[in-house]
Amino acid sequence: MHILNLYYSATGNTKKVAERIAATSVAEGHTVETVQLKKSTDVQFDVRAYDLIFSGSGVYEWLPGKPVMSAFSAMTKNYREKGLIQQPAQRRRNNRAVTYCTYGGTHTGANEAVPAVKYMGQFFDHLGFEIIGEWYFVGEFHGAFRDFSLRGKLGDISGRPDETDLRHISEMVKGVLKL
Ligand SMILES: Cc1cc2nc3c(=O)[nH]c(=O)nc-3n(C[C@H](O)[C@H](O)[C@H](O)COP(=O)(O)O)c2cc1C
Numbered sequence: 001m002h003i004l005n006l007y008y009s010a011t012g013n014t015k016k017v018a019e020r021i022a023a024t025s026v027a028e029g030h031t032v033e034t035v036q037l038k039k040s041t042d043v044q045f046d047v048r049a050y051d052l053i054f055s056g057s058g059v060y061e062w063l064p065g066k067p068v069m070s071a072f073s074a075m076t077k078n079y080r081e082k083g084l085i086q087q088p089a090q091r092r093r094n095n096r097a098v099t100y101c102t103y104g105g106t107h108t109g110a111n112e113a114v115p116a117v118k119y120m121g122q123f124f125d126h127l128g129f130e131i132i133g134e135w136y137f138v139g140e141f142h143g144a145f146r147d148f149s150l151r152g153k154l155g156d157i158s159g160r161p162d163e164t165d166l167r168h169i170s171e172m173v174k175g176v177l178k179l
Helices: 013-027 066-081 114-126 143-149 163-177
Strands: 002-008 031-036 052-060 096-103 130-138
Touching: 002 013, 013 031, 013 052, 013 096, 013 163, 052 114, 052 163, 066 114, 096 114, 114 130, 130 163
Parallel strands: 002 031, 002 052, 052 096, 096 130
Antiparallel strands: none
8 A cells, every 4th residue: 555654743752653653554565655744844745645644643732733733724725626625525435544643631631632633534534535543642741741741630651652552553553554
Protein backbone atom coordinates (compact mmCIF):
# COMPACT_ATOMS: atom_id res chain seq x y z
CA MET A 1 0.00 0.00 0.00
CA HIS A 2 0.92 3.62 -0.48
CA ILE A 3 0.69 5.16 2.99
CA LEU A 4 0.66 8.78 4.14
CA ASN A 5 2.00 9.23 7.66
CA LEU A 6 0.70 12.69 8.55
CA TYR A 7 1.27 14.21 11.97
CA TYR A 8 1.79 17.26 14.11
CA SER A 9 3.91 17.17 17.25
CA ALA A 10 4.70 20.23 19.36
CA THR A 11 6.72 18.46 22.06
CA GLY A 12 7.85 15.20 20.46
CA ASN A 13 5.37 12.59 21.75
CA THR A 14 3.34 12.18 18.56
CA LYS A 15 6.57 12.24 16.57
CA LYS A 16 7.70 9.10 18.43
CA VAL A 17 4.43 7.38 17.56
CA ALA A 18 4.55 8.51 13.91
CA GLU A 19 8.11 7.23 13.58
CA ARG A 20 7.06 3.83 14.93
CA ILE A 21 4.10 3.75 12.55
CA ALA A 22 6.43 4.46 9.62
CA ALA A 23 9.05 1.89 10.70
CA THR A 24 6.42 -0.81 11.21
CA SER A 25 4.69 -0.11 7.89
CA VAL A 26 7.99 -0.18 5.98
CA ALA A 27 9.01 -3.42 7.72
CA GLU A 28 5.68 -4.89 6.60
CA GLY A 29 6.53 -4.04 2.98
CA HIS A 30 4.56 -0.84 2.40
CA THR A 31 5.63 2.50 0.94
CA VAL A 32 5.40 5.36 3.43
CA GLU A 33 5.48 9.09 2.87
CA THR A 34 5.80 11.09 6.08
CA VAL A 35 4.61 14.69 6.39
CA GLN A 36 5.14 16.56 9.64
CA LEU A 37 2.77 19.52 9.77
CA LYS A 38 4.37 22.75 10.95
CA LYS A 39 2.98 26.16 11.82
CA SER A 40 2.40 27.17 8.23
CA THR A 41 2.49 24.04 6.11
CA ASP A 42 1.54 24.66 2.52
CA VAL A 43 -0.25 21.40 1.77
CA GLN A 44 0.96 20.06 -1.56
CA PHE A 45 -0.34 16.50 -1.40
CA ASP A 46 -3.69 15.03 -2.36
CA VAL A 47 -4.95 12.75 0.42
CA ARG A 48 -6.98 10.76 -2.13
CA ALA A 49 -3.72 9.52 -3.66
CA TYR A 50 -3.03 7.23 -0.67
CA ASP A 51 -4.52 3.83 0.16
CA LEU A 52 -4.12 4.43 3.86
CA ILE A 53 -3.47 7.51 5.97
CA PHE A 54 -2.31 7.65 9.57
CA SER A 55 -3.17 11.08 10.92
CA GLY A 56 -1.98 12.04 14.39
CA SER A 57 -1.62 15.01 16.71
CA GLY A 58 -1.01 15.93 20.31
CA VAL A 59 -4.11 17.24 22.09
CA TYR A 60 -4.28 20.94 22.97
CA GLU A 61 -7.39 22.21 24.75
CA TRP A 62 -9.08 18.98 23.67
CA LEU A 63 -8.44 19.62 19.99
CA PRO A 64 -5.60 18.80 17.59
CA GLY A 65 -2.79 21.36 17.33
CA LYS A 66 -3.59 24.57 15.44
CA PRO A 67 -1.37 23.61 12.46
CA VAL A 68 -3.57 20.53 11.98
CA MET A 69 -6.73 22.59 12.03
CA SER A 70 -5.42 25.18 9.61
CA ALA A 71 -4.08 22.54 7.19
CA PHE A 72 -7.34 20.54 7.34
CA SER A 73 -9.36 23.70 6.90
CA ALA A 74 -7.33 24.69 3.81
CA MET A 75 -7.69 21.18 2.36
CA THR A 76 -11.45 21.16 3.02
CA LYS A 77 -11.83 24.48 1.21
CA ASN A 78 -9.82 23.17 -1.71
CA TYR A 79 -11.78 19.90 -2.01
CA ARG A 80 -15.09 21.75 -1.60
CA GLU A 81 -14.19 24.11 -4.45
CA LYS A 82 -13.46 21.06 -6.60
CA GLY A 83 -16.89 19.61 -5.76
CA LEU A 84 -15.35 16.69 -3.88
CA ILE A 85 -17.18 17.27 -0.59
CA GLN A 86 -20.52 15.82 -1.49
CA GLN A 87 -23.95 15.66 0.12
CA PRO A 88 -24.11 12.94 1.24
CA ALA A 89 -20.38 12.09 1.34
CA GLN A 90 -19.77 9.38 -1.25
CA ARG A 91 -17.85 6.35 0.00
CA ARG A 92 -14.44 5.79 -1.60
CA ARG A 93 -13.46 2.18 -1.90
CA ASN A 94 -9.70 2.56 -1.81
CA ASN A 95 -9.16 5.29 0.76
CA ARG A 96 -8.88 4.47 4.44
CA ALA A 97 -7.65 6.37 7.46
CA VAL A 98 -6.60 5.88 11.06
CA THR A 99 -6.81 8.97 13.26
CA TYR A 100 -4.98 9.04 16.56
CA CYS A 101 -3.70 11.35 19.25
CA THR A 102 -1.30 11.46 22.12
CA TYR A 103 -2.85 13.13 25.13
CA GLY A 104 -2.27 13.88 28.79
CA GLY A 105 -5.85 13.41 30.03
CA THR A 106 -5.02 15.11 33.30
CA HIS A 107 -8.48 16.61 33.82
CA THR A 108 -11.01 14.18 32.35
CA GLY A 109 -8.99 11.27 30.96
CA ALA A 110 -9.59 10.05 27.42
CA ASN A 111 -12.73 12.22 27.13
CA GLU A 112 -10.59 15.29 26.56
CA ALA A 113 -8.87 13.61 23.64
CA VAL A 114 -11.99 12.43 21.82
CA PRO A 115 -12.73 15.73 20.00
CA ALA A 116 -9.20 15.81 18.54
CA VAL A 117 -9.48 12.32 17.06
CA LYS A 118 -13.04 12.93 15.83
CA TYR A 119 -12.02 16.29 14.33
CA MET A 120 -9.39 14.66 12.11
CA GLY A 121 -11.70 11.75 11.32
CA GLN A 122 -14.48 14.01 10.09
CA PHE A 123 -12.20 15.54 7.48
CA PHE A 124 -11.53 12.11 5.98
CA ASP A 125 -15.14 10.98 6.45
CA HIS A 126 -16.37 14.06 4.54
CA LEU A 127 -14.16 12.97 1.64
CA GLY A 128 -15.60 9.45 1.76
CA PHE A 129 -12.70 7.67 3.49
CA GLU A 130 -13.40 4.68 5.69
CA ILE A 131 -12.10 5.32 9.22
CA ILE A 132 -10.57 2.01 10.27
CA GLY A 133 -9.08 3.08 13.58
CA GLU A 134 -9.39 5.77 16.26
CA TRP A 135 -6.46 5.50 18.65
CA TYR A 136 -5.63 7.23 21.91
CA PHE A 137 -2.11 7.10 23.34
CA VAL A 138 -1.00 8.63 26.60
CA GLY A 139 1.69 11.31 26.25
CA GLU A 140 3.44 13.07 29.12
CA PHE A 141 3.34 16.84 29.49
CA HIS A 142 6.57 18.66 28.72
CA GLY A 143 7.76 22.17 29.56
CA ALA A 144 5.82 24.42 31.93
CA PHE A 145 3.06 21.83 32.36
CA ARG A 146 5.40 19.02 33.41
CA ASP A 147 3.70 18.63 36.81
CA PHE A 148 0.43 17.75 35.09
CA SER A 149 2.04 14.38 34.30
CA LEU A 150 2.18 13.40 37.95
CA ARG A 151 -1.25 13.62 39.56
CA GLY A 152 -3.96 13.93 36.98
CA LYS A 153 -6.83 11.61 36.19
CA LEU A 154 -4.45 9.06 34.65
CA GLY A 155 -1.97 9.14 37.55
CA ASP A 156 1.75 9.29 36.82
CA ILE A 157 2.22 9.35 33.06
CA SER A 158 5.83 10.55 32.99
CA GLY A 159 7.92 9.03 30.24
CA ARG A 160 4.93 8.03 28.11
CA PRO A 161 4.72 7.01 25.37
CA ASP A 162 7.44 4.59 26.47
CA GLU A 163 8.92 1.57 24.73
CA THR A 164 6.07 -0.67 25.94
CA ASP A 165 3.52 1.74 24.45
CA LEU A 166 5.47 1.88 21.19
CA ARG A 167 5.63 -1.91 20.95
CA HIS A 168 1.89 -2.05 21.45
CA ILE A 169 1.43 0.63 18.77
CA SER A 170 3.54 -1.41 16.38
CA GLU A 171 1.21 -4.39 16.90
CA MET A 172 -1.85 -2.20 16.30
CA VAL A 173 -0.31 -0.95 13.05
CA LYS A 174 0.35 -4.52 11.92
CA GLY A 175 -3.29 -5.27 12.70
CA VAL A 176 -4.74 -2.52 10.52
CA LEU A 177 -2.29 -3.25 7.70
CA LYS A 178 -3.96 -6.65 7.41
CA LEU A 179 -7.46 -5.20 6.92
C1 LIG B 1 -0.27 23.68 26.44
C2 LIG B 1 -0.71 22.24 26.53
C3 LIG B 1 -2.09 21.97 26.50
C4 LIG B 1 -2.50 20.64 26.59
N1 LIG B 1 -3.84 20.38 26.58
C5 LIG B 1 -4.27 19.10 26.72
C6 LIG B 1 -5.68 18.80 26.75
O1 LIG B 1 -6.54 19.65 26.63
N2 LIG B 1 -6.04 17.51 26.93
C7 LIG B 1 -5.12 16.51 27.04
O2 LIG B 1 -5.53 15.35 27.19
N3 LIG B 1 -3.78 16.76 26.99
C8 LIG B 1 -3.35 18.02 26.84
N4 LIG B 1 -1.99 18.28 26.79
C9 LIG B 1 -1.01 17.15 26.81
C10 LIG B 1 -0.56 16.80 25.40
O3 LIG B 1 -1.68 16.51 24.59
C11 LIG B 1 0.35 15.57 25.41
O4 LIG B 1 1.52 15.84 26.16
C12 LIG B 1 0.72 15.16 24.01
O5 LIG B 1 1.33 13.90 24.02
C13 LIG B 1 1.64 16.16 23.31
O6 LIG B 1 1.90 15.70 22.02
P1 LIG B 1 3.14 16.26 21.17
O7 LIG B 1 4.36 16.12 22.03
O8 LIG B 1 3.18 15.39 19.98
O9 LIG B 1 2.81 17.67 20.82
C14 LIG B 1 -1.54 19.59 26.70
C15 LIG B 1 -0.18 19.90 26.71
C16 LIG B 1 0.25 21.19 26.65
C17 LIG B 1 1.75 21.47 26.67
